[in-house]
Amino acid sequence: MLERIKIKLQYLLPKQWLTLLAGWGADKQAGWLTQLAIKTFSRYYKVDMKDAQNPEFSSYHSFNEFFVRPLHADARPIAAGDQVLVQPADGTISQLGTIRDGQILQAKEHNYSLEALLAGNYQLAAEFQNGQFITTYLAPHDYHRVHMPCYGVLREMIYVPGDLFSVNPLTTANIPNLFARNERVICIFDTAFGTMAQILVGATVVGSIETVWAGSVTPPREGVIRRWTYPAAGDEGAIVLEKGQEMGHFKLGSTVINLFAENKVYLAVQLSNGSITRVGEPLAEAVVTPATS
Template sequence: MDKIKVGAQYWLPQHSLTRLVGRLASAKLGAVTTSIIRWFIKQYKINMDEALHSDPQHFKTFNEFFVRELKPGMRPVVEEESVIVHPADACVSQFGLIQNDRLIQAKNHDYSARDLLGGDLNLAEEFTDGQFATLYLSPSDYHRVHMPCDGTLRQMIYVPGDLFSVNPLTAANVENLFARNERVVCIFDTEFGPMAQVLVGATIVGSIELVWAGTVTPPTGNSVYRWDYPSEGDKAIHFKKGEEMGRFKLGSTVINLFPKGAIEFASSMQLEQTTRLGTAYAHIQE
C-alpha cells in the first residue's frame, strides 16, 4: 500500500490538482465551507480554543480557516538573545550537519544544499559545513511561519518544481524530494551570519505567502526567480525574532540552514519531536 501511495504521485497531475484545490479552498461556499471546516477540525483533532476565532462560521473560505490566527500569548517567544526559537508548530523530520554539500532527507536519502537553494554555488558555500533542520507541518498544525531570530532579508528565490507530498512516507521514498519540489528560499543576514528559511511546497498546497511579497507561488514557467533587497534604508526589510514572515495555504515543510560554527541545537532537539513556535530551537555560539 505504501508503494502505491508513493507511486501514484508520479502520475497524478500535481500542478493541475493543486490549482483546483487552491480555487476550492479560496471559494466562499457558505454552509458547504463551514461543513468542510467542521469535518477537518474533527478529522485532525484541531484545538480551536487556541484560535483567535474559534467558531467555524467565522471563516468565509477554507483558506481563511487554515491560516487562522492564534490568540495573543498562545505561543510565547523565548526572549533571551542567544536563543534561536522554533519558527513553526511542526515535527522535526531531520537535523544535523551539512556535509560535502549534502543534507539528510531520510534514512538512505540525502540531497544537495546547492540544489535546494536554486543552484547558486556561492550561496551554498555560505553554509558549507554548517547545520540544518527540516520541520514538517502536518494538516493539524498552525500554518503561519515566524522568524527564529532577528534578521534582515537579503534575497528571495523562487524555485519551480514538482509538488510531491512532503509527509514522512514520501520523504523516505522519493529521492531529492525537497530539492525537486517547488519552494521559496529566503536568505536573512543575522548577528551570527546568513540564515536560510526555505518554504517547500507540496501537493494541494495552494500557495505560499510572504508578508513582504504576498502570494509567491505558483507563477507560470520553469525559471528560477531572484529578488535582492537592501540591507539599510527605507526599503530594507527587518524582522524581530518571533514575527510572522509567511504562511502555507495547506501544509508543507520549513528547512533552516545555518553557517559553520554559528549555532548549537538545543539539547531537547530529537527526531520526530513535536515543536511549538517560540520555544528554544538552538543557541548562538559565542
C-alpha cells in the same frame, strides 16, 4: 503493498492540476459547503482550535481563511535571550544536524545536495557548508504561519519552480531528493548569527506560499526561477523582521527548512527526529567564541 501504491501514485497523479483545483476551491466562499468542509477536515485531522484567535468555525468564510487562522496574542510565548533562536513553526522535526560534504539528510538512506536545494547557487551554498540544518514538517492539523527564529534583515528571496510531491513522512522516506525537487521559496537573511536561510517548501494541494513582504509568491507558477534582492540594514526600504515575528504562511501544509552557517549556532540538545515543535520554543543558541587576550 499499500505504501508502494501510495508512492507510485505520487508519480502518476496530475499534481499541478490537483493543486490548482484545491487552491481554487479553498478560496471560495460557499456558505454551508465551506462550513461542512472545515468541520469535516477538523474532525478528520483532529484540529485543536483552542489557541485560535477565532475558535468558532463560523468565523471563517473560506477554507483558506480557516487554514491560515491566526492564534491569539499570547498563544506562543517567544523564548527570551539575545543568544537564543526560536522555532519558526508548529510541526514535527523530520531531520536535523550538520551539513556534511554538501549533503543534507532527508531521511534514512536518503541525502540531497545543498547546492541543488539552493537552485544551483554554489556561492550561496558555500555560506552553509558544514553548518547546521533543521527540517520541520507541518501536518494538516498544525498552525500554518511561519515565524522568524531571530532578528533578521532580508537579503534576497528566490522562487524555485518544481514538482509538488507530498512531503509527509512516507514520501520523505521514499522519494529521493524530495526537497530539492519540489517548488520552494528560499528566503536569505543576514542575522547576528551569520547568514540564515528559511525555505518554504511547496507540496501537493498547497495552494499558495506567501510572505509578509511580497504577498503571494506562488501562484502564479511560471516555471522559471525568480530572484529578488533587498536593501541592506539601515538603507531605505530594508525589510527587517523581529525574532518571533510572522514571515509567511502556507495555504495547506508543507515543510520549512532552516540553514545556518558553520560555527554560528548549535541546535538545542533536547531536539531530535520526531520532536514536536511550537513557534517560539528554543531552536538553537549562538556559538560563543572565547575572547582572545
